[in-house]
Amino acid sequence: MTLMNSAQWIDVMNEKDLLQGTGKKVVYKGNEIAVFKAMNGDVFAMENKCPHKGWGIVDGMISGKHVYCPMHDRKINMDSGLVEKPDTGCVQTFQTEVSNGKIRIAFPIT
Amino acid sequence: MKKKLVLIGNGMAGVNVIEHLLKLNADRYDITIFGEEPHPNYNRVMLSKVLAGDVSMDTIILNNDDWYVENDITLYKGEKVTQIDSEAKTVVSSTGKVVPYDDLIIATGSSAFMLPLPGVEKDGVIGFRDMQDCETMKKAAKTYKKAAVIGGGLLGLEAARGILNLGMEVDVIHLGPHLMERQLDPTASHMLQQALEQQGMNFLLQKQSSEILGGERATGLRFQDGTSIDADLIVMAVGIKPNVQLGREAGLHVGRGIVVNDVLETSIPHIYAVGECAEHRGISYGLVAPLFEQGAVLAKKLAGTETAPYEGSLVYSKLKVSGVDVFSIGEFMEQDDVQGITIHDAYSGVYKKVMIRDEKVVGAILYGDSSDSTRLLSFIKNETNIADLKKTDLLTNVDGGTESVGVAHMSDDEIICGCNGVSKGDICQAIKEQQLQSVEEVKKVTSASGSCGGCRPQVSELLTLTLGNDYDSSKEKTKMCSCTDYSRDEILEVIKDKQLTYVREVMHVLEWKTEEGCSKCRPALNYYLGMIYPKQYEDDATSRFVNERMHANIQKDGTFSVVPRIYGGVTTPAALKKIAEVAEKYHIPTVKVTGGQRIDLLGVKKEDLTNVWEELDMASGYAYGKALRTVKTCVGDTYCRFGTADAMGLGIHLEKYFERLETPAKVKMAVSGCPRNCAESGIKDVGVVAIDGGFELYVGGNGGVNVRAGDHLVTVKTEAEVVETIAAYLQHYRETAHYGERTSTWVERFGLAAIQEVLENKEERERLLLAMQQALSQYKDPWKKVIESKEKQKHWYEVVSVPE
Numbered sequence: 001m002t003l004m005n006s007a008q009w010i011d012v013m014n015e016k017d018l019l020q021g022t023g024k025k026v027v028y029k030g031n032e033i034a035v036f037k038a039m040n041g042d043v044f045a046m047e048n049k050c051p052h053k054g055w056g057i058v059d060g061m062i063s064g065k066h067v068y069c070p071m072h073d074r075k076i077n078m079d080s081g082l083v084e085k086p087d088t089g090c091v092q093t094f095q096t097e098v099s100n101g102k103i104r105i106a107f108p109i110t
Numbered sequence: 111m112k113k114k115l116v117l118i119g120n121g122m123a124g125v126n127v128i129e130h131l132l133k134l135n136a137d138r139y140d141i142t143i144f145g146e147e148p149h150p151n152y153n154r155v156m157l158s159k160v161l162a163g164d165v166s167m168d169t170i171i172l173n174n175d176d177w178y179v180e181n182d183i184t185l186y187k188g189e190k191v192t193q194i195d196s197e198a199k200t201v202v203s204s205t206g207k208v209v210p211y212d213d214l215i216i217a218t219g220s221s222a223f224m225l226p227l228p229g230v231e232k233d234g235v236i237g238f239r240d241m242q243d244c245e246t247m248k249k250a251a252k253t254y255k256k257a258a259v260i261g262g263g264l265l266g267l268e269a270a271r272g273i274l275n276l277g278m279e280v281d282v283i284h285l286g287p288h289l290m291e292r293q294l295d296p297t298a299s300h301m302l303q304q305a306l307e308q309q310g311m312n313f314l315l316q317k318q319s320s321e322i323l324g325g326e327r328a329t330g331l332r333f334q335d336g337t338s339i340d341a342d343l344i345v346m347a348v349g350i351k352p353n354v355q356l357g358r359e360a361g362l363h364v365g366r367g368i369v370v371n372d373v374l375e376t377s378i379p380h381i382y383a384v385g386e387c388a389e390h391r392g393i394s395y396g397l398v399a400p401l402f403e404q405g406a407v408l409a410k411k412l413a414g415t416e417t418a419p420y421e422g423s424l425v426y427s428k429l430k431v432s433g434v435d436v437f438s439i440g441e442f443m444e445q446d447d448v449q450g451i452t453i454h455d456a457y458s459g460v461y462k463k464v465m466i467r468d469e470k471v472v473g474a475i476l477y478g479d480s481s482d483s484t485r486l487l488s489f490i491k492n493e494t495n496i497a498d499l500k501k502t503d504l505l506t507n508v509d510g511g512t513e514s515v516g517v518a519h520m521s522d523d524e525i526i527c528g529c530n531g532v533s534k535g536d537i538c539q540a541i542k543e544q545q546l547q548s549v550e551e552v553k554k555v556t557s558a559s560g561s562c563g564g565c566r567p568q569v570s571e572l573l574t575l576t577l578g579n580d581y582d583s584s585k586e587k588t589k590m591c592s593c594t595d596y597s598r599d600e601i602l603e604v605i606k607d608k609q610l611t612y613v614r615e616v617m618h619v620l621e622w623k624t625e626e627g628c629s630k631c632r633p634a635l636n637y638y639l640g641m642i643y644p645k646q647y648e649d650d651a652t653s654r655f656v657n658e659r660m661h662a663n664i665q666k667d668g669t670f671s672v673v674p675r676i677y678g679g680v681t682t683p684a685a686l687k688k689i690a691e692v693a694e695k696y697h698i699p700t701v702k703v704t705g706g707q708r709i710d711l712l713g714v715k716k717e718d719l720t721n722v723w724e725e726l727d728m729a730s731g732y733a734y735g736k737a738l739r740t741v742k743t744c745v746g747d748t749y750c751r752f753g754t755a756d757a758m759g760l761g762i763h764l765e766k767y768f769e770r771l772e773t774p775a776k777v778k779m780a781v782s783g784c785p786r787n788c789a790e791s792g793i794k795d796v797g798v799v800a801i802d803g804g805f806e807l808y809v810g811g812n813g814g815v816n817v818r819a820g821d822h823l824v825t826v827k828t829e830a831e832v833v834e835t836i837a838a839y840l841q842h843y844r845e846t847a848h849y850g851e852r853t854s855t856w857v858e859r860f861g862l863a864a865i866q867e868v869l870e871n872k873e874e875r876e877r878l879l880l881a882m883q884q885a886l887s888q889y890k891d892p893w894k895k896v897i898e899s900k901e902k903q904k905h906w907y908e909v910v911s912v913p914e
């Protein structure tokens with residue numbers, strides 16, 4: 001679920017500061033965003049909030065395009081934000097890009 | 111007016127008839143049940159599992175007291191029927207009750223056959239038939255050490271396994287030259303014997319018992335050849351004899367059992383017999399599958415519904431001993447007109463044999479892998495002509511080939527789970543209505559496959575049949591996870607064989623089904639690799655759960671908790687001051703004394719973690735790890751008037767010696783200064799209890815979800831021996847347990863005796879000690895590693911704040 005009606009691109013960190021297979025918490029305007037880098041180098045960003053209990057997902061284990069919630073192991077698709085069946089729910093995701101060595105996120109304007 | 115139905119025998123067969131009858135026609139009868147045992151109806155098959163400690167007594171109750179009340183059944187528990195008067199149509203009970211009947215069911219089952227040896231009446235000599243026998247064995251195990259089981263058949267071996275789990279030594283005495291000769295050929299029998307010997311059973315074959323020794327209580331057993339053994343508990347498992355006395359006295363026609371026709375009528379009108387006490391077409395069955403089939407027919411007959419006749423049952427046997435997989439059905443020895451096809455893979459311990467007569471399967475033995483049982487069963491049941499099949503295909507899993515003969519073609523009321531009488535229809539309905547996804551779930555809801563497990567493959571097939579592609583049976587096996595079809599042992603073998611050294615390499619070589627594994631297999635592989643190559647392996651932090659990756663426990667609000675080591679629970683004013691100062695400085699909201707005798711700082715922000723560690727300047731307590739956790743101690747002889755050893759000193763030493771050791775699951779220890787055991791050594795993975803002049807070691811205790819008291823491993827004299835024994839023990843655990851398996855489950859799976867044997871083997875012990883040394887030599891404090899590395903701090907502990 002990507003909200004892209006109107007968005008503003010923000011620089012969040014140097015690309016090299018995010019290790020493959022890890023996530024980092026970014027705080028912007030009081031919002032918590034989890035930025036993940038998959039093993040193949042792809043970068044994803046999503047709200048740091050698991051649909052299950054609303055707790056943080058940024059410290060989850062990453063596997064392929066998925067992150068496993070560190071709290072109760074829900075498997076979440078980092079691209080679509082969808083929770084793998086039989087569990088349900090969806091996390092808000094943000095578009096990302098890497099340019100000039102920086103990771104940028106499309107943050108929606110509300 | 112309702113007719114009166116009396117049932118004699120509140121056991122599996124009788125009550126099953128009543129259950130069916132109530133469903134068909136609840137208003138036809140006033141029902142009265144007499145049961146000699148003081149319990150409601152329970153699942154006798156599961157007594158083996160109760161004895162082995164796998165399940166508790168109350169979980170095997172099939173119909174609780176409320177059930178009888180709800181169904182208006184008058185139940186007389188603990189009351190025996192002593193007489194049937196078929197003229198007056200009444201029964202008389204041991205308390206003198208006279209109850210009239212219109213129809214009478216005899217379902218008195220059988221009793222254990224006791225060899226008429228001199229001394230058989232002594233205390234400590236029992237059969238294995240009911241809850242009482244189970245209790246007797248459990249009680250004996252508390253006081254006595256040596257048991258003997260007479261009879262190396264299904265029941266005897268299950269009894270022996272249970273007794274081993276109770277911590278006794280056990281000799282199995284068998285008359286013939288090989289075990290389970292009524293189900294197995296010599297080859298399979300030998301394989302079984304070897305596997306059970308490894309579990310700690312001792313066998314005396316071709317031995318004929320002649321006398322039970324002892325005074326009031328049995329102390330031993332003498333054999334015809336003059337030799338003898340010690341035994342404080344003697345279990346006879348040489349066969350059963352149907353309880354026919356009552357029927358015989360009532361004038362019924364009795365052979366081996368009470369003779370019945372195809373609708374379960376005895377020779378006197380209005381009297382029926384069902385279950386083990388009955389004899390049908392010359393056969394008295396000793397298994398449950400037939401009694402459910404008989405029960406269904408009898409219930410229909412009584413309800414006045416039309417029924418097909420009962421024409422006999424096809425039975426198979428499955429040994430319920432964990433760690434061995436044995437299935438047998440029908441004929442299994444070659445004869446002039448019967449040929450066998452065999453596969454014998456001694457390396458993996460698999461042996462399969464299928465018997466064929468006139469192009470039809472007439473029997474089979476499956477040892478080590480019974481996954482073909484469903485298919486063979488249906489070949490036999492349907493008398494399928496196999497002329498067109500390549501004979502060796504009978505024993506290989508040819509996908510698709512099974513469909514035409516499998517569960518799909520069974521009718522809905524055919525029984526799938528013989529042990530619990532669950533039909534195909536029951537299972538499919540439960541799968542659909544309750545959206546069941548796995549065999550485990552089906553077992554929970556319907557109890558199918560919950561007893562001997564023999565029908566597991568069929569239940570699995572029913573899931574496929576009902577759910578179609580949504581059901582993935584590969585998740586079911588003991589496979590590591592759904593990413594692979596290999597088991598832990600197979601994977602470890604390949605890692606060692608091919609010297610694989612990275613998580614991803616293992617996945618690649620073993621053709622993982624997912625690209626990068628999942629949260630189950632990755633941490634497991636990371637552990638196994640580290641265990642196999644303690645020196646070379648470079649830990650893969652991304653394959654660890656958050657707590658182990660961060661070296662702190664995550665809390666629900668995303669903060670962490672910090673638990674420094676307080677060795678043996680003994681601290682100092684200076685250390686306490688330091689903890690207090692750090693807690694204040696970093697505004698740590700909660701400071702709590704843990705259940706493990708140390709202090710927990712809860713609510714530390716991720717970005718503060720490294721500073722907190724640095725300022726504490728203490729070692730990590732590994733409260734987050736599959737590793738050594740705490741070593742709890744009591745004050746011991748330093749202060750306590752009862753103490754017999756320096757419990758604090760030994761506890762601190764153990765904690766320092768084994769700290770940072772990574773294990774398949776967390777390991778907790780305790781040291782108590784005397785048997786009052788104030789450090790709770792009895793519920794720890796390793797517990798030490800000092801006694802005058804020595805130390806008792808307890809292992810496999812657990813105080814968590816499934817509380818388990820530790821088993822006594824050994825008693826040693828010196829502190830050095832304590833450390834050495836624990837080192838060898840833990841290394842054996844590290845090498846053989848599944849990732850995530852606590853010692854409590856591991857000890858149950860391997861059996862205490864088998865573990866003791868490994869530790870007593872001098873060569874093996876030396877090897878284990880060396881391997882432990884190597885493992886311990888390469889660990890470094892993880893907090894220190896982070897403090898020393900700016901890079902690690904940046905990569906793992908940074909939180910980014912983007913200015914608005």
Ligand code: SRM
Pocket residue numbers: 663664665671673702703704705706707708709710733734739740778793794811812813814815816852
């Ligand atoms: C901090 C502590 C509770 C306390 O405040 O006292 C604790 C806290 C947790 N325990 Fe515990 N256990 C604590 C002592 C125990 C004890 C008592 C003991 O060790 O003497 C037990 C029972 C003994 C045993 O393990 O045999 C215990 C049995 C468990 C279990 C069940 C384990 C089992 O095999 O059944 C879990 C769940 C698990 O490991 O999967 C668990 C899991 C947890 C976790 C790690 C849950 C988690 O994964 O997040 C808790 C972390 C809380 C947190 O957010 O920080 N904790 N836990 C104790 C830390 C002791 C220490 O100093 O290291």
Ligand SMILES: Cc1cc2nc3c(=O)[nH]c(=O)nc-3n(C[C@H](O)[C@H](O)[C@H](O)COP(=O)(O)OP(=O)(O)OC[C@H]3O[C@@H](n4cnc5c(N)ncnc54)[C@H](O)[C@@H]3O)c2cc1C
Pocket residue numbers: 118119120121122123124144145146147154155156157158189190191192217218219220238239240265353356384385386387395396397398399401428430528529562
């Ligand atoms: C340890 C163990 C493991 C087993 N494992 C398996 C297995 O894996 N697979 C399998 O198929 N089978 C197994 N069996 C066999 C199975 O339990 C029996 O076949 C089944 O219980 C027989 O049922 P039944 O109702 O005929 O007899 P029972 O279940 O024995 O019931 C008869 C009841 O009648 C009572 N009774 C007897 N006489 C009187 C009287 N005069 N008045 C009142 N009550 C009376 C008895 O006390 C008893 O409670 C096992 C048996 C044991 C003991």
Ligand code: SF4
Pocket residue numbers: none
């Ligand atoms: S018992 Fe243990 S796991 Fe459960 S809430 Fe308490 S600390 Fe957490």
Ligand code: FES
Pocket residue numbers: 050051052053054055069070071072073074
């Ligand atoms: S909070 Fe994410 S799985 Fe429970």
